[in-house]
Amino acid sequence: MQAVMIERPGGPEVLRIVEQPRPRPKAGEVLIRVAAAGVNRPDVQQRRGLYPPPPNASEILGLDVAGIIDDVGEGVDGQYVGNPVCALVNGGGYAEFCAVPAVQCMPIPNGLSFIEGASLPEVFFTAWNNLIWLARLEHGETLLIHGGTSGVGMAGIQIARHLRGATVFATAGTEEKRAVCEAIGAQAAVDYRGAWDEGIRALTGGEGVDVILDGQAGANTQRQLDLLKYDGRLVFIASHQGSTAEVNIRTLVRRRLTITGSTLRPRPPAYKGRLARELVDHVWPLFEDGRITTRIHKVVPFTEVQEAHHILDENQQIGKVVLAVDPALAATVPSSGKRF
Template sequence: MQVVLIEKTGGPEVLQIAEQPRPRPRSGEVLIRVFAAGVNRPDVQQRRGLYPAPPEASPIIGLDVAGMVEDVGDGVDALQIGDAVCALVNGGGYAQYCVAPAVQCMPIPRGFSFVDAASLPEVFFTAWNNLIWLARLGNGETLLVHGGTSGVGMAGIQIARHLRNATLFATAGSDEKRAVCSALGARAALDYRGRWDEEIRALTGGEGVDVILDGQAGPDTQRQLNLLRNDGRLVFIASHQGPTAEVDIRALVRRRLTITGSTLRPRPASYKGQIARELVDQVWPLLESGLIVTRIHEIVPFTQVQAAHTILDENRQIGKVVLAVDPALAETVPVPRPGS
């Protein structure tokens, strides 16, 4: 099979197409013939040498795929050969075939193409894990999402709006991106280079927000803590602006604030499988009805993977960039198995 390998750490030019043996599913796994694969920020960080794969994970980058089940390992009963699925994987997504734990596979939402489906797993898993499980976003609370037009940002805004009736604020870097945040349900979309904290404080009558979802960290950490209401939660999904920050611990204790963060990749399949079940139960119906949407910024042929990474390096994307691993089938809509 064809795969994308990282020759050495660096820019998009280090990504090269190579040949490798097709993997085989182990117990509890399935083999997926990949038609489309999502391109995510962790892929870029791994290419740069800043996000090493866990020891047991495939060294091939790529965390979400969509395609057809080609083979099943021992102990897999819920899936069968020929099923159309999308899956969160622990690596190996940039390939014509990829293994995935069966519990991390989900049916493709009705009416979605393989490209559409490949845009879902990593961002919706991440948004659900951080907002619903870690931040415990409550009904009617107020949320600030930094990077509102990233894949995770768009998923988070929509989950919070439709499942928690949250009041939403977002930051983004251009008028076009801020307009998209507003269209998704943000009460206000602000320039992340400006005085977003002062603007939000004014819009909330000085109260601030209950939860902040952020991927930047660094020197703005205390600024974000200052914007939280008492009992507020600041959740990090990355630290692009720096791995350390100076914070006022006395204020954190006095105001009962929580700082937390997560990375899903090292989590066991049982943990991710539970998220998959909750997404299929609570989010997939909203995707199928059109209340929650996915936005594909660009479909890039598998052989042009360097161009796909350049889009993310230049921060041009609004939504998801997806690789068409099998260009003949990537944009087709699968027919659900009878009874599914």
């Protein structure tokens, strides 16, 4: 099969399409013939040498795919062969075939294409894991999402708005991006440059917010803690602006604040399988009735994978960039698949 490999750490030019052995599904796994693969920020970090794959994970890039089950491993019912699915994978998505634990597969929501299906797993798994499980976002709380037009940001805004009735604020760098945040459910969005914290404080009447979801960290950490209400939660999904920060522990203790974070990729299949079931139960119906949507910034041919990474490097995207691995299949809308 053809797959994308990293020649050496660096820019998009280090990505190469090479011949690789087709994987064989292990016990509990399925083999997916990939129609489309999502392009995500962790892929960029791995390409740069900043995010090595965990032990036993594929070195091939790609964390989410959509396609058709081509084969199954021991312990997986053969009835699933031919089933259209989207899946969170542990690496290996930028390839014509990808092996993945069966429990991490989900039916593509009715009415969505393989391209749209490939845009869902990584960002919705991440948003649900961090907002619902770790941050314990409650009904009616107030949430700030940094990077509101990232894939995770857009997923988080919609989950919080439609499933928790939260008041959501976001940050974004352009007027167009801020307008998109508001169109999908944010009450307001502010420019992340400058006094964004004062902007959010003004919008909340000086009260601040209950939960903040952030991927930057670094020097902004204390500003975020100062913006939280009593019992507030700050959740990190990355640390692009710095891996360390100086914080006021006395304030943290006095105001009962929580700082937490997560990396989903090393988690075992059972953990990801529980996430998959909750998404299918609670989020997929909202795709099917139109209350939640996915936004595709650009579909890039598999052979032009370097261009897909250029888009993320330049932070051009609003929503997801998707690789069309099998262009003829990727744009089609599959019939309903069986649920695992």
